[in-house]
Amino acid sequence: MRKKILSLVTMLVVVLLASCGNLTTDEINEKCASGVVLIRNQSYFEVRLNNGESFYFTDFNKEEETFEGWTSERSEIEKNESYGTGFFISDKGLIATNHHVVASKIDEDEAKRSLTEMFNNYKEACYGEYYSYNEEIEGLEDTKQEKFNAGEDYSKEDSILAEIRQERAEIETRYRELERINIHKSKLIYHREIGISYNNSWVKKESDVIPCTVLKTDAQHDLAIIQLDSKVTPSENYIFNVPAVDPLNSYSFKDNMKKKAGEDKNSSVYMISFNLGPQLALTTEGIKSQINLGNISQKTDEQLLYSIPSLPGSSGSPVVNEQGELVAVNFAGLSTTQSFNYGIRVKFLYSLLQSLPK
Template sequence: MKPYILVVSLVLLLACRDKSARTSANQPLSNEELFDTYRKSVVLIQNKSYYRIRFAGGVRMYCTEINSNGHMYLSENEDRIRKEAEINYGTGFFVNERGVIATNLHVLAPIDRLLEEMDFKNSVSRALKNWSENEDRKLSVAAHRLAKTVKHDSLPGRAVSSTHLDTSRHKHFEPHFNGYKFDSVNRLKVSVDSILSQARLVKALLTQDFTIELVTADLDIYLDGATSNEDAYACRVIALSQDKNIDLALIQTAGHEVPEEAGPIAEPIYLFDTIKVTTPLYLIGYNYGPEIAKTAAGLKVQFTRGEVSQESDQYRVLYTIPALTGSSGSPVFDQFGRLVAINYKGYNTKENFNYGIHAGQLRKLLRSEKKLSLPL
């Protein structure tokens, strides 16, 4: 090896060791050093997912989104739900050498509000009740029309009650089903049978316990600098927090390894250290997903900074770092390059007023039993 090449190599090696030593020795990093160290550790998450609801009796239902008001479409047709799943974006970052990535649970799960505000069990129960009422309305309309053409004793299974044949009830529900047309008595009978079957199913499901599982149709990550879809790394979900106050989840690369071009692993601070007010903090993430990240030179992650504005507890860190939708799941570092929090929520009416999950909770999730069901 030529002398000048040897000298350059030694300088580069010492520089790398110096940066590592400064981080491990708790020496402050400059903003540029912090960003350059971790920019390749932070990933853009592209996700399409839906829910599988397993009832104790063995029935499985599916839906694309769980709403807090119980207005959701439940279906037994998984293929249909899979095709209707929508793309969502968020941020994540590598946490160990086996390709495990931390992010928020809500980045992976399509829900309409903060995780801590969701009552998944009640939402599904309300959806089932809405479905039951809908089947009841349809049965009233169909049964009344059928009763005009056949004797009551010949109604399907004699299961249609006199209540469903009540004229006033029929008139009340009719406007909801103007498109409910039949071209023959036989088809009308088949429809009544089908409605009765659905009504019995829903009634049975209302009495059964259930679990809600997250199913991913597609889950990919992109590193800073990615230029095309070919740069994606396929992943799978491996753990969801079982506490709604801890909006965290873990995914893992299909190869169970960190890509060569990725940066170092983020090391969480000691379990549940209190983060003091005015502590400088730095966020690296993908605000608005690919909308902002996409440049002529490929995807580019963003760097924003602020400080702690309220002393932390074991769950949350409040800070003045500006963040937008898409930055959920972003790592938040202190000036020594230690992971302090995982960004997860903000207030639309308050600029630079955002929360992160305390990094101690991530350490706890990494060590806990891995589950794929939602916290009910």
């Protein structure tokens, strides 16, 4: 009799737990979407030479070894604008995203090699120009001598010679300045302005982009934590819990009962993101994120591979299970397809968060 009662109670528990099943796509979106933000990074580079002079550029083209937007005037620089996704992880305005969303994407050593070559080319050009002036001066000196011997007026040649000698002196000065430049003793500085826009908000003017500061990054695992300058997360925005124990490995009694009833919380995962940044996010109702469902197809100690399509702009998106628990941070896709993406497992974000000063 006891066995029958126990069996009946067990069945009842399973049925009750099964009735409290996993969340639907709409329920996940309603629960979590307000915690997702669109991140904008406006950036440029400064080359601060060892002689104190500075030059600026927008980006470095590795294939062509050229510096886009090169200028000597900071006011003339055209900032590079890129977008990613982030999500709130504390009530103090902390936002998680990818390192590459907020950091420089150029290889400093490669850029410095190209800079060295570029300044060497400048020196060669100055050298060539200096000796072309010498040839011109010699020609004018010969003409002047001929006119002097003939008793003719050579004041015009004197005037031109004075101008050319002045120009040659300027070229010589510039050449000596270039010789003193050592790119390896110079600094390559990455300037950035990070701002976010809230999900379901209007972005019509610059003040609608909320300024942030980068607090800490983990380049190895492509993670970053930024913070609203106000240091306060708005009360209406959802805050994702960053668990100490990975939900993919942790099942409560309730979770196990639901799993037995065919409701495994980790059978599928969701990603909430801003694919293509504002290009897809802008709607007649403000900016809106997209939510996509997929399955985990591969796990390693550091990352997950899942069948969720994405586009540029989704970097830094939260990946949650069917209970809305954070399991990964999206960071990269396969180059041959947009249907599979990689996420960094949540334990690395937990470690980065714990490393911040209390």
